[in-house]
Amino acid sequence: MQKMLSHGVVAENNWTVLEQPIEAIPAGDILVPLSYWLEHRAELSQQTALVGVWLDSDEEVEVLENDLSQLPVVALNFPKFVDGRGFSSARLLRDRYDYQGEIRAIGNVIQDQLFMLQRCGFTQFSLAPEVDLQAAAKSLSDFSEGYQTAADQAQPLFKRLR
């Protein structure tokens, strides 16, 4: 079974990430593409297994505003790890829409981004299969403080500590 990092620890990842075209819905928990969700959300909400949505880096989280309360997971795909749009998407989900579910990074995400991704509101990380997740997890705490406000901290450092 595939693994991921979830809230700082190695966890089972039994979610299936579906890609278009989708002919049939498999059993188990699924992440569907945004376009599929928008078209089929009524029937998907009848599913007994968990259903989350994944967005590509050029898709805007704004369209999910009214659906967020029914989504346990929103996954943000990184087609390339240097494509930083997902960082802003996560912050909008947390800061603007108060999204309380899991935000999962999928695609080409690397260990060295974990600290920043976490600060932007990501809670789960699906890294490349060959990555030693236990070892990678230490990058979540590469820094003990950040100067800025972010999804994990509404107060800038200067207000908290100076």
Added chain:
Amino acid sequence: MYIYDQYDQKLVDERVEQYRDQTQRYLDGKISEEEFLPLRLQNGLYVQRLAPMLRVAVPYGLMSSTQLRKMAEISRKFDKGYVHFTTRQNIQLNWPLLEEVPDILAELASVQMHAIQTSGNCIRNTTTDQFAGVAADEIEDPRPWCEIIRQWSTIHPEFAFLPRKFKIAVCGSEEDRAAFLLHDIGLQLVTNEQGETGFHVYVGGGLGRTPVIASSIKPFLPKQHLLTYLDAVLRVYNRYGNRNNKYKARIKILVKAWTPEVFAARVETEWAQILARDVDAAAQLTVNEIDRVKTFFPLPDYLALDEAAVNSALQAQAVDNLAFSRWLERNVRDQKQPGYSAVTLSLKPAGVAPGDVTDRQLESIANLADQFSNGELRSTHNQNIVIADVLKSQLFELWQLAKAEGLATPTIGTINDMICCPGGDYCSLANAKSIPVAEAIQRKFEDLDYVYDLGDLELNISGCMNACGHHHIGHIGILGVDKKGAEWYQIQLGGSANKNAALAKVLGPSLSRDDVVDGIEKLLDVYVENRLEGEAFLATYQRIGMDKFKERVYAKDA
């Protein structure tokens, strides 16, 4: 200058350890070349034509003598005993070993320096006026604001993987010495009718392949909103900047595509959302924090001096000493405080790559700053070093010491004070060499009387269209181009980096290396023949236009 507290120090220390681990994993083959690239770039490390190059941050150009001595030590221990000052006020080491970079970074951290975000597609070092705090035309000292921006931008969690690099400059004076309209964001300190400080915000300026002058998007941003507004601008850019083509990825392209009005509206919407969410104004700057940072930039306790008496004493020293009087004229600038001067140490003697200094010179500069000022130094975007707050009565002594170290070339602001990128001698991007062209020009115009007669003249040389040598904003710009494997040089005229910023226009077909200096001489002849009394090169060009220059340079020899 700003002194780190435990949080600042811990962050740079943790950054060193993070990068040490990344370097080790790279050397162990656990990080691919592709993945390591942005990691090393965001720690200042390029891999260049001959060796790696490490760019050390000099936040807004301000350094202490202790830091300069550390740079001298590092250049001896890890490099070839010299460093290079860049057009972004930073310092480059040209020959460090990739394996040793973590140790270099640890040495830097020991004197509150770092190389964080000096390269890569992230927010770079914020730059400002080298005469900040002492300029007579200053509205407000921009350095505390630069420091606030430095902290906000350092390891900003949302903006480390932008479409392209991102540069911010702050201008606090009437005259612009920071080229702030040629930055991704240019912030001009302004005061509103109520006497409150704020920023006039410009976006989308830049040099490179597509030079653009920044557009105004917000005439008055109240100071407490600086960081929330920057967050909004960066978020809009991070989400909508072009990521498919690196040559169209700078914010200037987005601003142009959307128009400045639409871009401003998008930012305003984003900003309103950020503020609406920030219920307790938690993210806003406080008076406490602004004042805390300002306390790090105090003015020294100036003596009450009689400017006229001091000046006449100085004149008496200069009257019999042509070399000293030349230096006073070009390299020394009055401050707003009577009896004090800001001195520019020239890093442009002929025969040395512009901006290069040896370890010994670094130590001498540090000593001069300790002896004649408060131990602080400022690097300039023209690749020189400024020592401010020098008593005019001590200028002669300073000049003698600086001269002995080769730091008193009296050509600041003249044709021989050119801005020049490292070019084809070092840089793997360059199409042509730039340093030998600079030297050939300096050798050609060795007659100082002639150089002074030419007066204020900015000559900028870039070895390729990436424009590190700012050729677009030189009164005379020289751009290295590659023609079938040979080095050619395109000449441009009429650029300017001041508040009436202008981009230079191409003179005509590019010249071979052998013809460049002759071409420049012909341009100068046209200027001298056509200028009005007291008219500088740029003004003459603006008045008479391109044609006369063009005719002369391309005239067939009779």
